[in-house]
Amino acid sequence: MRPHRITVLLLSLLPAAPVSANLDVHPMRVHVDAGRTTSIRVQAQTPRTQYVKATVKRVVSPATDVEHEVDAPPGDAAAIAVTPGMFALAGGGSRLVRVIALTPVEQETAFRVYFEGVRGVDPDAPDDTAETASATIGVSLVWGVLVNVLPAEGRVEMQLADGSLHNRGTLRLGIDRIEHCAGTTCTTHDIERSVYPGDALALPFQPAAGARLRVHYRLSRDGYREHQQTLLP
Template sequence: MKITAFYLIPIALLLAVPAHANLTVHPMRASVDGKRATQIRIYSQSTQPQYIQATLRRIVDPAGAEESEVEMEPSEAAIAVTPGKFALAGGGNRLIRVIPLQPVLQETAYRVYFEGVRGPEESSAPEGEGAQANIGVNLVWGALVNVLPRDGTVLPAVHGSTLRNDGTLRLGITSIADCVGNRCTAHDVSRSLYPGSSLQLPFTASPGHTVQLRYRLTSDGYREHVQTVTPSDI
């Protein structure tokens, strides 16, 4: 496997040359639940035809300090993107399907990149000043795709001053509160906590206190869940 990193999505260099792949991608975030495919639509923002290539990479330690992206063989991926390469008419759009290939044990993150490539006639054109004049800025769009396990579980746990996700679903944490009885002091948090990941609480957990979490799940969109957790070792 080869680990690669991508930094600006989309990547746009401010150069006075025409840009290939003038397109937009919607949605930029999608999910696959193991049974049903999801769809991403690519819209052309150009009057000229374009050739687009889709590439898939798995995200390692998503939303964590060591986040990186891994290239893999198609047989190793939990999902497939079809078509992987296509022509996009000027001003048109194209529907791309992301289909499940194999089940996952815990929620897994992938990135699908869409970028402009040379078309058949461009690939066969001789190199020279004319060919170089047509080479512009390559815009790359990356859509996040989360693959969900068939029977996902939510199991946050607090160990001392650390919140750990011991379940199999990503928790989109929006608030962590320190509670004594019904009296809570909330701290706004914006963090995705994937299975097996942990974060430091914004306060020191004390004996007799509980921790109230507000979070969202990938499959529920903006619906907020509330759960109270009792620290295990204070």
């Protein structure tokens, strides 16, 4: 499973000054069922009021070597909405941000919601950037939270073909490990990869004829609960 992406923007550099992050976001991965909502908590790490902006990106080919992001469509065409999309965060305070699944999806789809501190929208608000910079190295962290939107009727289906494990279902498979069992002897291969619907995982071994493969995996909606399925090559 790939680590969540965190983009660090260095706002100022002052020798021998301490470093402080302006935000903390939790959790870094959530799921949301069709027509429902989930929440993300944004926590201030500075004593001053700041403004936070949320940006939504759709993840294309997630958990593969060609993974990339594109802008999510706005308005009624969007699969998710984040509310509020921009808000003031009091020093030391926190805010719950809702993620709403708007448009039904046919298969589990990945998005990333970025949270970053931005310049205040209030023209009368005091600008204490210089004061802040004199005391710290101002590091503005852009936090990327992975959001998995689930279909109304999720289905798990996997198939072995051409030395790969193919996800033929509609839900992401969080593969933990695969046991290769020939007779009474089983060899465990740790995998730790997500396989999204329509994608395939190249096996790190060649299945023997007549062997059994026990696939241990997790689903987004079940948290750390483990499932398993036995396949024949």
